[in-house]
Amino acid sequence: MKKIWLISISIFIVLLAACSSNSSQTSGGSKEKLDLVVASKNFTEQYLLAQIMGQLLQNKTDHNITIKEGGFATSAILNQGLKDGDLQVAADYTGTGYMNVLKNTLQPNDTPESVYEKTKKGYEKELGLTWLKPFGFNNTFTLVMKEDMAKKLNIKTYSDLVPHADKLVIGMDPAFYDRVDGYKPLAKVYGFEFKDHKEMDIALGFSAVAEGNIDVYVTYITAGNIPALHLVPLKDDKGYFPPYFAAPIVSKDLVKKHPEIADFLNQLSGKLDDKTMAELNAKVDEDKKNTADVAKEFLEKTGLINK
16 A cells, blocks of 8 residues: 555656746746745754745745744644745645644545645635645654664564553654544554653654653654664554645745746655655754755755755
8 A cells, every 4th residue: 555655646746747847937927026934843854844945935036035944833833824924835744734734534545646635625725725746755653663672572563562562651742642643543543552651842752762761752754863863663554644745835825926936846846755855854963964054955956956
């Protein structure tokens, strides 16, 4: 099923990218010069996406672009900021929008394409916002453990974890604990009964599992800390999590008046796969490089901006 999804979304992104054209600021739309804020949620990957989108728009348009890293803790807050005009460009994940924002339930026949299309239509109808073309990576949630512990207990999948759970402590950020696609329904599907659970900031979770203060940690598959800290992602063998393909979000009104903004952001479609996003995250989290520098290097390497 996972292989089918990956092949399917790859074809989907290629087709979307093929429809793109290198439009310019002067091709259609208003010539009005805008003050645009590109903002993000509160973790590394989101900071990088804000920098990548913001720097691309700075390079390609005459609009005044402000890049704001963090300050929007959840999708609900991010969407409200877009609606209120506190920001104009952000990025989010299809599964989050589909289930947590629109309150849909993943169907057995849902695919990455159907989740994207339903999310896009739902946002346009209910929020006046629209999703642009996906970047290309699927930042699904995953449970990670230290490699030596997973090997010792012979744990490779979520189901393998079940008989050991009552002796282990799981950690997660507070938002995941309360999500409709989060901890409680996950535990119900798999029958997890952990010894304890601890809620903590995303950045603190990695040090907690590495130091043995928790045994299992809920994180994102593209987190750069996973290989660096010798952690192993477990397999979601029951396919609990939906697809979480990242894409830019803007208001419908902004795209209508300034289609060049969507045109330029859509140039990012298919440019970021899981491996590339994880590598960019690692450059910030492990190599301690500046997010703006990492984003600029990526844009130059892909030829989206000139050196």
